[in-house]
Amino acid sequence: MKNTALKKEHYEATTNACKLCTPLGASLAFKGVRGAISLMHGSQGCSTYIRRYLISHFKEPIDIASSNFSEDTAIFGGGANLKKSVANVIRQYKPELVGISTTCLSETIGDDVPMILNGIRHDADGAPLPPIVHVSTPSYSGTHADGYVGAVRALVDALSIRKNHEIEPSMVNIFPGMYSPADLRYLKEILEDFAIPYRMLPDYSETLDGGPWTTYHKIPHGGTSVSEIADMASAQASIEFGYVTRKGTTAAGLLSSRFNIPAYNLGMPAGVRATDRLFDLLSELSGNLIPDRHARERERLLDSYVDGHKYLFGAKAVIYGEEDLVAGMFAFLTEIGITPILCASGGTSGKLAETLESLRPEGYDEPITVLQAADFGQIEDAALGTGADMFVGNSKGYSITRKMGIPLVRVGFPIHDRVGGPRIHHIGYRGCQELFDRVTNALLDVKQEATGVGYSYM
Amino acid sequence: MSNISILKEREKQIYHKGEEPFDMVCETKSTAGAVSQRACVFCGSRVVLYPVADALHLVHGPIGCAAYTWDIRGALSSGPELHRKSFSTDLRERQIIFGGEKQLYHALAALIDKHEPKAAFVYATCIVGIIGDDVDAVCRKVSSEKGIPVIPVHSEGFKGTKKDGYKAACDALFTLIGTGSIEGIGPNSINILGEFNIGGEAWMIEEYYKKMGVEVVSIMTGDSRVEKIKRSHGARLNVVQCSGSMLQLAQMMEKKFGIPYIRVSYFGMEDTARALYDVASHFHDNTDIMDRTKALVKEEVDKIYPDIQVFKSYLKGKRAAIYVGGAFKAFSLIKALKALGMTTILAGSQTGNSEDYEILRDMCDDGTVILDDANPLELSKYIVEKKADLFIGGVKERPVAYKMGVGFCDHNHERKTPLAGFQGMYNFAKEVYGTVKSPVWSLLKRPEDGTKTV
Numbered sequence: 001m002k003n004t005a006l007k008k009e010h011y012e013a014t015t016n017a018c019k020l021c022t023p024l025g026a027s028l029a030f031k032g033v034r035g036a037i038s039l040m041h042g043s044q045g046c047s048t049y050i051r052r053y054l055i056s057h058f059k060e061p062i063d064i065a066s067s068n069f070s071e072d073t074a075i076f077g078g079g080a081n082l083k084k085s086v087a088n089v090i091r092q093y094k095p096e097l098v099g100i101s102t103t104c105l106s107e108t109i110g111d112d113v114p115m116i117l118n119g120i121r122h123d124a125d126g127a128p129l130p131p132i133v134h135v136s137t138p139s140y141s142g143t144h145a146d147g148y149v150g151a152v153r154a155l156v157d158a159l160s161i162r163k164n165h166e167i168e169p170s171m172v173n174i175f176p177g178m179y180s181p182a183d184l185r186y187l188k189e190i191l192e193d194f195a196i197p198y199r200m201l202p203d204y205s206e207t208l209d210g211g212p213w214t215t216y217h218k219i220p221h222g223g224t225s226v227s228e229i230a231d232m233a234s235a236q237a238s239i240e241f242g243y244v245t246r247k248g249t250t251a252a253g254l255l256s257s258r259f260n261i262p263a264y265n266l267g268m269p270a271g272v273r274a275t276d277r278l279f280d281l282l283s284e285l286s287g288n289l290i291p292d293r294h295a296r297e298r299e300r301l302l303d304s305y306v307d308g309h310k311y312l313f314g315a316k317a318v319i320y321g322e323e324d325l326v327a328g329m330f331a332f333l334t335e336i337g338i339t340p341i342l343c344a345s346g347g348t349s350g351k352l353a354e355t356l357e358s359l360r361p362e363g364y365d366e367p368i369t370v371l372q373a374a375d376f377g378q379i380e381d382a383a384l385g386t387g388a389d390m391f392v393g394n395s396k397g398y399s400i401t402r403k404m405g406i407p408l409v410r411v412g413f414p415i416h417d418r419v420g421g422p423r424i425h426h427i428g429y430r431g432c433q434e435l436f437d438r439v440t441n442a443l444l445d446v447k448q449e450a451t452g453v454g455y456s457y458m
Numbered sequence: 459m460s461n462i463s464i465l466k467e468r469e470k471q472i473y474h475k476g477e478e479p480f481d482m483v484c485e486t487k488s489t490a491g492a493v494s495q496r497a498c499v500f501c502g503s504r505v506v507l508y509p510v511a512d513a514l515h516l517v518h519g520p521i522g523c524a525a526y527t528w529d530i531r532g533a534l535s536s537g538p539e540l541h542r543k544s545f546s547t548d549l550r551e552r553q554i555i556f557g558g559e560k561q562l563y564h565a566l567a568a569l570i571d572k573h574e575p576k577a578a579f580v581y582a583t584c585i586v587g588i589i590g591d592d593v594d595a596v597c598r599k600v601s602s603e604k605g606i607p608v609i610p611v612h613s614e615g616f617k618g619t620k621k622d623g624y625k626a627a628c629d630a631l632f633t634l635i636g637t638g639s640i641e642g643i644g645p646n647s648i649n650i651l652g653e654f655n656i657g658g659e660a661w662m663i664e665e666y667y668k669k670m671g672v673e674v675v676s677i678m679t680g681d682s683r684v685e686k687i688k689r690s691h692g693a694r695l696n697v698v699q700c701s702g703s704m705l706q707l708a709q710m711m712e713k714k715f716g717i718p719y720i721r722v723s724y725f726g727m728e729d730t731a732r733a734l735y736d737v738a739s740h741f742h743d744n745t746d747i748m749d750r751t752k753a754l755v756k757e758e759v760d761k762i763y764p765d766i767q768v769f770k771s772y773l774k775g776k777r778a779a780i781y782v783g784g785a786f787k788a789f790s791l792i793k794a795l796k797a798l799g800m801t802t803i804l805a806g807s808q809t810g811n812s813e814d815y816e817i818l819r820d821m822c823d824d825g826t827v828i829l830d831d832a833n834p835l836e837l838s839k840y841i842v843e844k845k846a847d848l849f850i851g852g853v854k855e856r857p858v859a860y861k862m863g864v865g866f867c868d869h870n871h872e873r874k875t876p877l878a879g880f881q882g883m884y885n886f887a888k889e890v891y892g893t894v895k896s897p898v899w900s901l902l903k904r905p906e907d908g909t910k911t912v
């Protein structure tokens with residue numbers, strides 16, 4: 001294994017970050033709760049920038065309120081602003097949940113958010129308040145991926161309680177990663193086809209990819225309700241996806257230690273092998289066979305692998321993005337014969353290299369070059385001499401692929417230069433099929449161009 | 459739509475034309491807990507300085523501020539493209555506790571060695587204001603070591619609004635102005651201020667001036683270079699576009715260098731023509747300039763007029779909502795829309811002042827809603843109530859319009875299409891026509907429950 005983790009000297013600047021800040025991930029997770037409004041405790045700019053960034057990908061209205069710090073707030077503390085903000089968002093949005101994330105500013109001045117929230121509950125004096133869930137998201141420790149995981153955990157921590165009422169005994173909890181709305185819809189379809197009762201968190205499949213409206217929805221429809229999150233304390237098992245998430249820091253880990261619910265960590269179900277693991281587990285938990293149409297989807301996928309394999313073998317790909325996505329794409333690409341020549345992430349878990357090594361398929365003996373805590377400046381420097389044939393990652397690698405004259409197969413977040421980012425499938429047999437076709441066709445496109453004769457038959 | 463109520467604190471920032479009295483409140487901090495469309499001080503500074511293409515722009519703070527502003531603007535450069543890179547000190551917990559000065563110093567020094575910029579701007583963001591780094595001192599040190607101007611931009615997000623960011627940016631530019639040689643600058647010379655070369659707009663405008671026989675010393679900051687900014691005090695007139703962003707710089711230059719300024723707008727045929735005529739009449743000693751300007755305006759208008767009439771015949775009577783950053787832009791847009799036969803039913807801005815809103819009021823018809831610092835709920839409420847066919851705004855407003863089945867025109871810095879000047883008016887009209895006339899809207903008129911079309 002070659003791990004050029006290129007540990008940055010502490011004084012080097014970040015050039016074109018390959019990560020985003022923590023509250024963005026938290027806000028994304030809150031979008032997956034029914035009737036939730038997201039509130040960022042800090043100054044205006046952060047929430048506006050994060051909204052713009054999310055909107056440019058999802059192309060949906062995304063409201064994130066801010067407690068709008070001023071100079072006074074920064075000096076005297078944000079308690080008063082937060083109180084007023086909570087009151088205002090409740091008044092205007094009538095939410096079923098208020099999800100509060102913190103920005104670097106409120107974290108640095110040391111606002112004690114739980115205490116402020118207790119004050120708010122106390123002042124309400126019994127008047128009904130929606131649940132207010134807080135996740136601490138200082139950006140100077142962690143990335144958006146951590147904010148996402150942290151917010152899901154905070155939701156479960158605050159809301160999942162054993163209740164007396166009957167819950168289906170075979171119910172499972174599903175904690176998806178930062179997947180597309182299309183992925184989440186597909187995941188639900190799989191669960192339904194297995195006839196397995198489930199609670200999924202977050203579920204922004206509708207809130208971030210919905211239809212046109214005839215009246216304005218203050219909060220878009222869809223999402224997992226507060227009571228469904230409560231049910232999660234009574235599941236038979238939790239399934240979480242995340243190759244690099246630290247044990248015990250996740251929602252599934254919390255449910256396991258608090259309620260003894262077994263937690264299965266599968267990693268991103270990208271590629272046939274990883275998807276097989278998911279289907280096998282669902283089969284085991286539900287006691288049902290793999291539903292026929294999924295079995296056939298798998299068959300067609302394998303057939304296409306065979307049809308396309310010659311175009312792919314030995315092609316070199318650069319993969320980048322969140323660590324879990326990189327690991328998922330690594331597993332997928334290596335199983336179709338592509339060589340990931342460079343695997344990079346801005347993520348800071350420090351576990352990417354060992355994760356990829358553990359995913360090394362039998363007989364794959366290429367060195368695995370990993371850039372951890374990397375930025376696009378480093379990715380560019382590292383990629384230029386590799387003779388890479390393609391990049392697989394989000395829109396932000398485009399300036400490099402343009403320079404190198406190679407295709408960019410867009411996956412993950414953000415997709416800011418194409419429509420349809422929220423509709424890309426990444427997971428399961430279906431996602432695999434979609435990606436396989438796109439990857440193969442990207443290479444065919446290059447080949448076709450390179451012939452210079454304009455063959456219409458390849 | 460009755461299901462959207464207006465927050466009490468916001469009522470005074472919304473005015474319905476025709477109501478008395480007119481006592482709009484503006485230039486305030488956004489209400490806590492509102493979903494403001496505004497950004498922060500840093501955003502204001504970044505917008506103004508961003509297009510300086512041969513300068514290093516280093517954002518001092520945690521990663522977000524830099525990551526979210528990486529290459530998002532359509533400001534073109536004809537040469538170096540250093541401005542399109544996003545540099546951040548990416549502060550981590552350690553520096554939050556022990557301070558980030560060392561980090562800043564080393565980052566700056568290494569970046570300057572690597573990229574050899576002509577100057578460096580160092581943006582201090584929120585956290586820096588809290589942990590108390592002496593950014594000025596670090597900048598001075600690096601500047602003396604590297605021999606280029608290293609200019610601190612005090613743009614801590616919470617210390618005001620976007621307008622304060624404009625001010626900080628003007629202050630930063632002002633430190634450069636007057637440090638270059640003004641040799642060879644002629645008498646009929648101008649600086650173009652407040653023009654950021656979105657989609658190549660500054661080039662089009664510069665071309666107009668060239669044809670008029672007016673020398674453009676610098677453009678601030680579209681496609682600009684440090685050297686040109688340094689000698690911009692040699693120009694005889696500052697031509698300032700846009701209300702907020704660069705007016706202060708023009709005033710500072712007037713005070714220190716005695717350069718007069720005029721305010722113009724390049725949006726719409728009417729305003730573009732007026733801008734060019736105003737500049738021409740400033741140089742009235744040279745009557746050739748006015749003659750050439752007349753010829754130029756005629757030629758340019760003739761080029762686009764027939765097409766505009768085609769667009770107009772369809773757009774006549776359609777209704778537009780405008781929500782933009784600065785109010786000055788709204789004035790031009792109202793006029794440009796009028797030229798297309800359209801009426802404005804909502805006009806608002808993030809940062810207008812009371813004078814601006816009075817002008818807006820006087821320009822609009824009865825019933826028009828005038829908004830300061832609006833949020834998505836208010837915008838959606840009024841575009842539905844007022845039956846808008848078109849919304850003009852930025853990326854954050856677009857989904858609000860689309861969800862409600864209203865056409866949209868992006869008039870922000872993110873766009874890639876030039877909308878200034880005569881050609882820009884054509885592009886604008888074409889875009890408006892295309893979005894309003896698109897057949898997709900007719901498919902949306904189905905009940906949401908999926909039952910049969912009405």
Ligand code: SF4
Pocket residue numbers: 043044045046047049498499500501519522523582583584585613614615616
């Ligand atoms: S508000 Fe402060 S931290 Fe947030 S984007 Fe603006 S400068 Fe950066």
Ligand code: SF4
Pocket residue numbers: 021022023045046049102103104105139140519520521522523584585
């Ligand atoms: S201050 Fe922190 S939360 Fe705000 S944009 Fe910057 S990194 Fe993100």
